[in-house]
Amino acid sequence: MRRVVITGAGTINALGTSVPETLEAMREGRCGISQLDIRDVDRLSVQIGGQIHGYDEAEHFNRQQIALYDRFTQFALLAANEAIAQSGLTFAGDLAARSGVVMGTSGGGLNTQDENYRAVYEEGKNRVHPFVVPKLMNNAATSHVSMQHNLKGPSFTVSTACASSNHAMGQAFHMIRTGLADVMVTGGTEAMLCFGGVKAWEGLRVMSKDACRPFSATRNGMVQGEGAGMFVFEEYDHAKARGAEILAEVAGFAMSSDAADIVMPSKQGAARAIAGAVKDAGVALEDVGYINAHGTGTAANDKTECAAVADVFGRHANELMISSTKSMHGHLIGGTGAVELLACIMALRDGVIAPTIGYEEPDPECALDVVPNVAREAQVSVALSNAFAFGGLNAVLALKRA
Amino acid sequence: MADDVKQKVIAILAEQAMLEPSDIKPTQSLEDLGIDSLGLVEAIFAIEEEFDVSVPFNANDPKAGDFDISTVAAIVGAVEGLKAAQEA
Numbered sequence: 001m002r003r004v005v006i007t008g009a010g011t012i013n014a015l016g017t018s019v020p021e022t023l024e025a026m027r028e029g030r031c032g033i034s035q036l037d038i039r040d041v042d043r044l045s046v047q048i049g050g051q052i053h054g055y056d057e058a059e060h061f062n063r064q065q066i067a068l069y070d071r072f073t074q075f076a077l078l079a080a081n082e083a084i085a086q087s088g089l090t091f092a093g094d095l096a097a098r099s100g101v102v103m104g105t106s107g108g109g110l111n112t113q114d115e116n117y118r119a120v121y122e123e124g125k126n127r128v129h130p131f132v133v134p135k136l137m138n139n140a141a142t143s144h145v146s147m148q149h150n151l152k153g154p155s156f157t158v159s160t161a162c163a164s165s166n167h168a169m170g171q172a173f174h175m176i177r178t179g180l181a182d183v184m185v186t187g188g189t190e191a192m193l194c195f196g197g198v199k200a201w202e203g204l205r206v207m208s209k210d211a212c213r214p215f216s217a218t219r220n221g222m223v224q225g226e227g228a229g230m231f232v233f234e235e236y237d238h239a240k241a242r243g244a245e246i247l248a249e250v251a252g253f254a255m256s257s258d259a260a261d262i263v264m265p266s267k268q269g270a271a272r273a274i275a276g277a278v279k280d281a282g283v284a285l286e287d288v289g290y291i292n293a294h295g296t297g298t299a300a301n302d303k304t305e306c307a308a309v310a311d312v313f314g315r316h317a318n319e320l321m322i323s324s325t326k327s328m329h330g331h332l333i334g335g336t337g338a339v340e341l342l343a344c345i346m347a348l349r350d351g352v353i354a355p356t357i358g359y360e361e362p363d364p365e366c367a368l369d370v371v372p373n374v375a376r377e378a379q380v381s382v383a384l385s386n387a388f389a390f391g392g393l394n395a396v397l398a399l400k401r402a
Numbered sequence: 403m404a405d406d407v408k409q410k411v412i413a414i415l416a417e418q419a420m421l422e423p424s425d426i427k428p429t430q431s432l433e434d435l436g437i438d439s440l441g442l443v444e445a446i447f448a449i450e451e452e453f454d455v456s457v458p459f460n461a462n463d464p465k466a467g468d469f470d471i472s473t474v475a476a477i478v479g480a481v482e483g484l485k486a487a488q489e490a
Contacts, residue, residue, distance in 0.1 A: 045456075203447070204443065204461070205443050205446070205459055205460055205461040206460075206461050206462060208460075208462075219462065220460055220462050220463055220466075221460060221461075221462045262440070263439075263440060264439065298461075298462050299461075299462040299463065300462075
């Protein structure tokens with residue numbers, strides 16, 4: 001089987017508008033969660049989020065583009081531009097035909113839906129903008145990235161709620177590994193911080209009104225975020241032959257389905273995906289030094305995830321480090337695994353483990369080394385990124401140091 | 403008025419538990435009724451809609467907040483408390 005490496009990374013999220021800015025914020029344990037600045041926020045009972053403040057679409061896109069690009073597409077394009085620029089690739093001829101885009105999103109063009117439902121229902125308008133459908137469709141971001149960069153190979157969008165981007169990156173990995181493509185632009189994007197997007201989550205009663213504190217005994221729920229993370233996955237020999245800088249190797253991937261409950265997580269389902277990714281990577285359990293947790297800050301996820309890690313790793317669970325960067329950038333839902341993969345790359349490349357901030361008090365049900373509040377220096381050769389979605393769909397990636 | 407609240411709360415819980423209201427006893431817990439966490443969240447939503455109140459409830463910590471969900475009688479009492487506070 002062919003080997004797959006990462007040769008480019010890009011992002012925009014509440015911590016920064018580039019990978020270097022984001023990694024600096026993670027190293028410093030900075031919190032990107034703040035008061036939401038959105039229309040009708042006074043009618044929300046949850047008023048915080050990992051929102052990208054000061055973002056002006058007109059700085060990046062022209063009028064015609066803005067007419068077609070929902071916020072989730074804009075984020076995807078900005079992150080993809082950064083990733084592809086870093087990779088140094090340009091797509092033409094045979095390479096273009098052998099390169100595609102697989103991206104995760106959960107809400108797609110939710111801002112477009114929200115604005116247009118408001119127009120027809122609340123304001124009573126009987127006419128909407130002609131581009132509502134191509135703007136809101138879940139594959140719009142994938143298609144615009146493919147158009148912008150001439151990516152003509154297999155391309156599609158994956159939607160598995162909070163695991164969307166990990167499932168997407170897993171697909172991209174498999175496609176290169178098995179020879180369907182040589183380069184894949186992959187990751188996830190989400191822009192759900194609009195009135196309807198936050199109101200829907202409020203209803204479930206799992207959101208925190210003050211902070212995301214994963215693994216802390218005082219945690220009281222999740223906090224939504226927004227943004228995108230995009231990567232260039234490339235076949236190893238292809239990258240070597242052109243002397244590309246390799247950020248990390250994508251060594252393994254595994255998926256599982258709990259087949260149990262539409263919202264409650266399952267220890268067994270999570271454990272099967274974690275163990276499967278380690279096995280697929282062909283490494284020993286003891287080689288895993290860092291796990292970027294799903295770590296949502298809900299009571300149910302964090303204890304279930306810790307129990308799954310303890311089951312899979314046995315005694316080694318106490319040696320490895322596991323942190324949740326959602327405490328800083330919030331939960332990007334369909335884009336979260338992509339931004340979190342940056343923390344795995346930082347651990348492998350820079351030897352810096354991003355912390356779990358907001359940690360106040362140990363929880364005996366989360367008794368692992370969660371790297372509380374302060375980043376740590378450590379040499380890590382294998383890192384995992386967990387994603388466990390509502391609906392019981394789990395996806396775990398394993399990265400190796402290049 | 404108190405009986406009215408009681409009957410309405412019991413009707414909501416009965417619907418969630420798929421039981422007849424007459425089968426529900428004040429001393430029973432939600433677990434006794436077979437109402438899980440999703441059922442509880444849905445029942446609280448129904449209570450908010452029925453009584454036009456806002457129930458302080460976070461599924462991450464059901465025991466936090468002042469809304470006692472330990473038994474059917476406790477829930478009825480908590481709703482009466484919310485109603486009284488609203489009317490005060």
